[in-house]
Amino acid sequence: MSGDESGPGTARSRHTGRRPGNADTRTAILDAARARFAGAGFDKTSIRAVAADAEVDPALVHHYFGTKQQLFAAAVEFPVDPELFLRAIDAAPLDQLGVALVRGAVTVWDSPAGPGVVATVRRMLAGEPNLVRSFLLQVVLERVRTRIATDEDDGRWRVSLVATQMMGILIARKVLELEPLASMPLPAVVAAVGPTVQRYLTGDIDQSVD
Amino acid sequence: MSGDESGPGTARSRHTGRRPGNADTRTAILDAARARFAGAGFDKTSIRAVAADAEVDPALVHHYFGTKQQLFAAAVEFPVDPELFLRAIDAAPLDQLGVALVRGAVTVWDSPAGPGVVATVRRMLAGEPNLVRSFLLQVVLERVRTRIATDEDDGRWRVSLVATQMMGILIARKVLELEPLASMPLPAVVAAVGPTVQRYLTGDIDQSVD
Incomplete structure (x- = not known):
């Protein structure tokens, strides 16, 4: 390895576990x-x-990677x-959240x-499901959950149902490339799956069906 | 490596092509x-x-493994x-097919x-998505499709939507172990997800939602 590829003004001297x-x-x-x-x-x-594990100053982590969420994105x-x-x-x-999630x-x-997204998810599913779970629960789904939570329903069961449908679309459309789903235009996918996600978010999900 | 770990009665003579x-x-x-x-x-x-690839008689394949579907199950x-x-x-x-699929x-x-099922699916997703796709499309979903196909609608789009929801439950409940889904009792999962699958199978999926 060439040890120093620092450009002008970026050289940093480090010690103990030197990282020049x-x-x-x-x-x-x-x-x-x-x-x-x-x-x-x-x-x-x-x-x-x-920062402590990497033996650097926390400010440097922020400087390089921004927020914790951005650091996570970079790490995976x-x-x-x-x-x-x-x-x-x-x-x-709120009444368009299902469609917005699927479309987005x-x-x-x-x-x-x-x-790149698909490759990352596949790699994490195969080797580090903890990372997918953590990202889904604590970043993506938490952000959705706060939109739908009420005094009676914290929304956790609802967003985990949303996760099943979204994860399934990703796997079936982009990993398995199941037809005709894989070639179906976006509006058709949104029309078919949007109502499912909307029902999970704000509809009646506890009613017994038989 | 010790070259011979055969126990009594398991010694086999091997040479080019022969499979005694x-x-x-x-x-x-x-x-x-x-x-x-x-x-x-x-x-x-x-x-x-x-059988030809394995240099054996087709009858022997049937004898060992049964139907093609059973051979497939054994192969994966x-x-x-x-x-x-x-x-x-x-x-x-027909009007209970969604619930039956989810419950089953x-x-x-x-x-x-x-x-074992989860391990097989994970291994195939990581390395051989062709095998998952083939199994889903040509065995499982085809069997469901023939139940719902009409003169106007061959059901292929519908069963691929079903596949997204079922695959997503498998991944979220058994691979990611997302809570509260992972611990949710079967009847609650069936009540929440059964209607989704039923709508994909026999409901209105083409209606625009916005």
Whole structure:
């Protein structure tokens, strides 16, 4: 390895576990983050703990990677910032949330970033389901849950049902490439699956069916 | 490595092409079946072709493994005979098919055979999605499709939607172990998800929702 690829103004001298180059420091932070997120989950991992594991200052972690959520995305090599997707969810009216979730997610999966997302999810499913669970429960679904929670219903069962349907679309459309689903245009997928997700979010899900 | 761990009565003489022992013949048949099913899919794989690849008589394949479907199950190390599940599907009235599918599948996944099913699906998703696709489309979903097909609608889009929901439950409940879904008793899962699957099978799925 060439030990120093630092550009002008980016050289940093480190000691004890010396990491002279940016690339090495970044790698150390990402390794530490991946281990923490996999072991403790998203919520219980702090930037401070990751920084300590990587033997760097917490400010440097923020400087390189931004928020904890962005650090997570970088650690699992997620090719898009989940925040962009989540803002669209925040903006959708409650009675359109199902459609917004399906449209938003499938749009990302069908985009040029899609293969990277799919590869990340497949890799995590095969080797680190903890990371998928943590990301889903504590980042994505939590953000949706706060939209639907009421005094009588905290929404946890509802968002886990949403997760089944969204995860299933991802697997069937992008991993298995099941036809005709894999080639079905976005509006048809949204029309078919949006009502399912909306019912899970705000509809009657406890009624016995037989 | 110690080259010979054969116990009494298991010694086998091996040479080019000859397969004198049951275990070796079975292994050769399963290897050939796995390669054929992965390459050509379930429909286009014949017992005759598998037998030819394994250099045995087709009757021997039937003798060891039964039907093509049972050979498939053995080749992917599926721990239950899918036929048992599929017969329950055949027996359900059309307006109860959604509930029957969810109840039947989740019952198998929650059973002692469940971990084996989950391990098989995870392995195939990671390495051989062709095998999952082929099994789903040509065995399970085809059997469901013939129940719902009409002159106007061949049911292919409908059963691919069913596949998304069922696959998603499997992944979220048994691989990710997302709570509260993972601990939710079977009747609650059936009550929540049965109507989704029933709508995909026989309901209105083309109506635009916005």
